[in-house]
Amino acid sequence: MARIGVFICHCGTNIASVVDVEKVAKAAMQMPDVVFATDYKYMCSEPGQAMIKEAIIEQKLDRIVIASCSPRMHELTFRKMLKGTTINPYMLEIANIREQCAWVHTDREKATAKAIGLVQMAVAKVAKNKPLSAGTIPITKKALVIGGGIAGIQAALDIADCGYDVTIVEKEPSIGGHMVMLDKTFPTMDCSACISTPKMVEANAHPNITLKTSCEVEKVSGYVGNFEVTIKEKAKYVNHDLCTGCGLCQTKCPTKVTSEFDQGMSKRSAIYIPFAQAVPSKPVIDANACLKLKDGKCGICEKVCPIGAINYQDEERFTTEQFGAIIVAIGYELVNWEEMYPEYGGGKYEDVITGLQFERLVNASGPTEGHILRPSNGKEPKDVVIIKCVGSRDPKKGKSYCSRACCMASAKHAHQILDKIPNSRVYVFYMDVRTPGKGYEEFYDNTRKDGAQYIRGRVSKIYKEGSKLIVKGEDSLLAKPVTVEADLVILATAMEPASGAYELAGKLGIAVDGDNWITEAHPKLRPVETQTNGIYLCGTCQGPKDIPDTVAQASAAAVKVAALFSHDEMETSPMVSSVDPDKCSGCGFCVDLCPYKAISLVEYAGRDNGRKVTKTVAKVNEGLCQGCGCCNAICRTGCIDLKGFTNEQILKEVDALCL
Amino acid sequence: MGNLTKEQIQDRIREEAKKALATGEVSCVVGWTKTRFPDKTKPFFAYTDAECDLLVWNEYCINSTAKYALDDRYPEQKIGLITRGCDSRALNRMLKDNQLKRENLYIIGVVCDGKENPVCDGCQHKNPLTYDVLIGEPVEETINEKRFTEVEAFEKLSADEKYEYWAKQYDKCIHCYACRNACPACNCVECYADQYRVGWQGKAADREQNQVYGLTRVFHVGDRCIECGECERVCPMHLPIMRQTKKMLKDINDLFGNYECGLPDDSKPVLGEYKLEDPDEFM
Numbered sequence: 001m002a003r004i005g006v007f008i009c010h011c012g013t014n015i016a017s018v019v020d021v022e023k024v025a026k027a028a029m030q031m032p033d034v035v036f037a038t039d040y041k042y043m044c045s046e047p048g049q050a051m052i053k054e055a056i057i058e059q060k061l062d063r064i065v066i067a068s069c070s071p072r073m074h075e076l077t078f079r080k081m082l083k084g085t086t087i088n089p090y091m092l093e094i095a096n097i098r099e100q101c102a103w104v105h106t107d108r109e110k111a112t113a114k115a116i117g118l119v120q121m122a123v124a125k126v127a128k129n130k131p132l133s134a135g136t137i138p139i140t141k142k143a144l145v146i147g148g149g150i151a152g153i154q155a156a157l158d159i160a161d162c163g164y165d166v167t168i169v170e171k172e173p174s175i176g177g178h179m180v181m182l183d184k185t186f187p188t189m190d191c192s193a194c195i196s197t198p199k200m201v202e203a204n205a206h207p208n209i210t211l212k213t214s215c216e217v218e219k220v221s222g223y224v225g226n227f228e229v230t231i232k233e234k235a236k237y238v239n240h241d242l243c244t245g246c247g248l249c250q251t252k253c254p255t256k257v258t259s260e261f262d263q264g265m266s267k268r269s270a271i272y273i274p275f276a277q278a279v280p281s282k283p284v285i286d287a288n289a290c291l292k293l294k295d296g297k298c299g300i301c302e303k304v305c306p307i308g309a310i311n312y313q314d315e316e317r318f319t320t321e322q323f324g325a326i327i328v329a330i331g332y333e334l335v336n337w338e339e340m341y342p343e344y345g346g347g348k349y350e351d352v353i354t355g356l357q358f359e360r361l362v363n364a365s366g367p368t369e370g371h372i373l374r375p376s377n378g379k380e381p382k383d384v385v386i387i388k389c390v391g392s393r394d395p396k397k398g399k400s401y402c403s404r405a406c407c408m409a410s411a412k413h414a415h416q417i418l419d420k421i422p423n424s425r426v427y428v429f430y431m432d433v434r435t436p437g438k439g440y441e442e443f444y445d446n447t448r449k450d451g452a453q454y455i456r457g458r459v460s461k462i463y464k465e466g467s468k469l470i471v472k473g474e475d476s477l478l479a480k481p482v483t484v485e486a487d488l489v490i491l492a493t494a495m496e497p498a499s500g501a502y503e504l505a506g507k508l509g510i511a512v513d514g515d516n517w518i519t520e521a522h523p524k525l526r527p528v529e530t531q532t533n534g535i536y537l538c539g540t541c542q543g544p545k546d547i548p549d550t551v552a553q554a555s556a557a558a559v560k561v562a563a564l565f566s567h568d569e570m571e572t573s574p575m576v577s578s579v580d581p582d583k584c585s586g587c588g589f590c591v592d593l594c595p596y597k598a599i600s601l602v603e604y605a606g607r608d609n610g611r612k613v614t615k616t617v618a619k620v621n622e623g624l625c626q627g628c629g630c631c632n633a634i635c636r637t638g639c640i641d642l643k644g645f646t647n648e649q650i651l652k653e654v655d656a657l658c659l
Numbered sequence: 660m661g662n663l664t665k666e667q668i669q670d671r672i673r674e675e676a677k678k679a680l681a682t683g684e685v686s687c688v689v690g691w692t693k694t695r696f697p698d699k700t701k702p703f704f705a706y707t708d709a710e711c712d713l714l715v716w717n718e719y720c721i722n723s724t725a726k727y728a729l730d731d732r733y734p735e736q737k738i739g740l741i742t743r744g745c746d747s748r749a750l751n752r753m754l755k756d757n758q759l760k761r762e763n764l765y766i767i768g769v770v771c772d773g774k775e776n777p778v779c780d781g782c783q784h785k786n787p788l789t790y791d792v793l794i795g796e797p798v799e800e801t802i803n804e805k806r807f808t809e810v811e812a813f814e815k816l817s818a819d820e821k822y823e824y825w826a827k828q829y830d831k832c833i834h835c836y837a838c839r840n841a842c843p844a845c846n847c848v849e850c851y852a853d854q855y856r857v858g859w860q861g862k863a864a865d866r867e868q869n870q871v872y873g874l875t876r877v878f879h880v881g882d883r884c885i886e887c888g889e890c891e892r893v894c895p896m897h898l899p900i901m902r903q904t905k906k907m908l909k910d911i912n913d914l915f916g917n918y919e920c921g922l923p924d925d926s927k928p929v930l931g932e933y934k935l936e937d938p939d940e941f942m
Contacts, residue, residue, distance in 0.1 A: 593931060
């Protein structure tokens with residue numbers, strides 16, 4: 001006969017304001033095998049836990065139900081509490097009467113009835129709980145950072161400085177990401193390259209960091225502490241072990257295509273180092289542009305290369321490595337504004353550029369060596385319009401979210417134009433000016449003092465008249481239409497997740513939101529963790545943010561990894577599946593479906609028609625099993641059971657509620 | 660069929676059965692033999708040459724032979740099976756489900772022109788798909804345009820009407836498990852319904868337990884059904900069981916593209932595997 005104790009938490013007023021907790025406690029006393037039930041303001045607090053422990057001794061409880069918040073929140077807290085008592089930590093069930101009851105209902109009577117129902121289920125289930133004990137598995141102390149932008153670099157450096165090995169996988173030929181494209185960084189106006197390239201060099205030189213550029217994650221299996229990752233290395237056609245990065249090949253290459261790094265505002269050769277400060281500073285061949293690879297003609301780079309590093313036969317390679325933790329730092333892209341805003345010319349006017357293009361234009365290493373010139377005629381613009389929220393905060397045409405960095409980036413651009421071009425005029429069309437950050441508001445104020453005219457309203461149309469761009473908008477504060485004759489228009493385009501974010505999330509088994517931003521485990525308390533243990537995130541892949549926030553998040557993610565690696569082994573959950581080999585048909589459906597590859601078919605000495613035969617049956621590797629329950633759902637015979645969530649327990653829960 | 664008459668096929672079946680037994684590798688050949696009724700045959704196990712001469716081939720050879728292979732999952736000798744298109748797909752089903760080993764089977768395939776069985780009207784596989792020896796020239800297969808017509812019509816009913824319809828059907832059901840026993844996709848060593856567990860499948864033949872059984876059955880076989888129609892044929896209470904599996908197949912067809920089970924490829928049942936490109940709009 002089980003002796004069950006039921007503890008109902010008020011959670012301050014979170015639960016108690018909607019659910020009649022005393023009534024729930026009273027109802028619990030009537031439930032089968034319940035010998036004690038009470039309510040308390042904060043069950044998770046020190047006195048709350050002390051009260052539970054006391055009740056366990058006084059009432060001789062052998063299992064307990066706590067009706068409180070989600071088990072995601074405090075199940076671990078209460079399991080830890082039980083470690084110091086006579087009860088096994090797994091003789092505990094949580095009835096979630098906060099998130100699944102109090103927070104989603106307003107009718108007190110009905111919510112109380114539902115809370116009683118939830119407690120009833122938990123009581124029925126806990127009666128069938130069995131004591132479980134955890135095992136341990138070793139941890140591979142090596143981290144994988146996906147993405148070599150500032151987020152990935154910072155996270156890798158911090159982990160490496162803790163003494164652990166890190167591999168950075170970057171899909172482009174160089175690390176650096178978007179930050180290295182920028183000219184100046186707000187609000188202090190320090191040169192972006194000057195502060196990011198030393199970090200790139202440091203990452204390259206760090207003994208604990210391995211850089212894998214032109215690489216992508218192909219496949220991920222395993223689990224926290226023991227991921228197995230297959231990395232695809234794209235064909236570079238240049239042997240980087242031999243190449244000295246002299247750059248002779250790219251000066252002689254006859255094929256010129258638009259430069260991705262300069263945002264299409266300059267040309268690069270088919271064999272190219274993406275930019276002067278690239279790390280590694282070694283070229284790759286663009287197979288889509290190279291004449292030799294396309295038509296078998298040319299071959300100049302091979303002839304001029306003094307050490308014979310060119311290899312036209314290069315192929316993509318796959319390597320598989322073990323990692324203990326993974327950090328996702330795949331960053332962002334800008335939305336395709338040309339498709340979204342045909343009224344802004346849809347890309348047909350050369351002098352309508354994005355903020356990122358302006359960064360290249362104003363950058364000393366950019367196509368104009370830092371002179372702000374109109375792309376159409378190379379002349380200096382006098383009247384410049386900046387349009388904010390192009391694609392952001394526009395649920396009808398673009399994205400519903402705010403891209404966060406563009407208000408400050410636009411203020412910076414206005415400041416740079418007014419600073420560099422004497423007698424220039426800058427008009428900024430805005431919806432709101434959002435400058436929450438240290439020194440941000442002051443920067444914006446200074447830009448207005450510099451002379452930038454802020455016009456509250458959206459631009460409805462841009463068209464060309466002669467060499468001028470006519471920008472038609474509205475000043476919604478004056479409720480009057482506004483027309484500006486501009487020489488240059490800069491669009492503060494929205495950020496969106498990097499292409500492939502959704503696919504990568506699928507490979508990693510982590511969640512994305514409706515816009516494909518990667519979802520954190522908890523928006524406030526677990527902001528750099530994902531729902532999957534051992535996989536962390538940082539930077540703009542989680543949502544738009546600026547450089548200071550990105551770097552802070554990267555270091556936070558690094559600490560999580562370092563904390564994981566500070567142990568030699570970790571506890572595994574005992575809530576794993578097990579197979580009854582006598583019932584198993586050996587169909588192997590669970591083998592294919594198991595996301596953790598924890599199940600395999602093995603030989604088993606069984607009996608059939610009175611004879612001894614060797615059967616094929618499924619077997620669960622308890623170290624790999626994460627207790628997700630997929631195998632239970634697919635098993636037609638019902639021969640797989642998940643400890644802690646057995647078929648019997650679940651049926652008891654259903655019965656408790658429905659019968 | 661095609662180039663052979665029924666009598667010629669029958670002779671060839673007997674001949675091939677004898678040949679198979681003569682090799683010493685095959686213990687028996689499963690086929691059909693006549694009964695005292697002219698319009699009925701029964702499944703028959705031929706162990707000797709004399710018994711081989713009792714094998715028949717006519718329009719009343721209806722029962723599926725394939726599932727008899729499951730009676731001995733670990734045979735010491737090969738099991739010979741007279742196999743039509745439907746039987747071969749049933750065998751493929753069991754092979755894919757890891758219940759049989761191909762090397763334990765000797766398959767005598769026969770090109771079939773349909774039997775006195777309504778399900779044969781929609782047959783898309785007259786030619787056996789898997790065999791060791793084939794009797795008859797393969798014929799051109801036809802696509803069954805009416806594969807889901809009945810389900811589509813039924814879908815138009817309201818939820819209440821549908822419930823009422825099935826409730827009435829399950830009031831008739833006597834919980835005999837004949838549909839399961841005949842089904843090639845129902846091939847577990849121990850069926851969930853035979854297990855005794857508290858709160859599990861109830862053994863009473865009342866509407867509630869019959870419905871639990873019916874629903875569970877259709878989800879267990881839904882994505883692996885080869886549409887042979889044996890379940891419906893053997894039902895003593897004439898429940899339209901195929902309508903359920905056809906509904907599953909139709910939904911799978913709509914969601915995952917053209918879908919047919921029991922083909923000799925290495926595709927897996929859609930609900931038994933996970934792919935990144937699986938539809939997930941409902942999430």
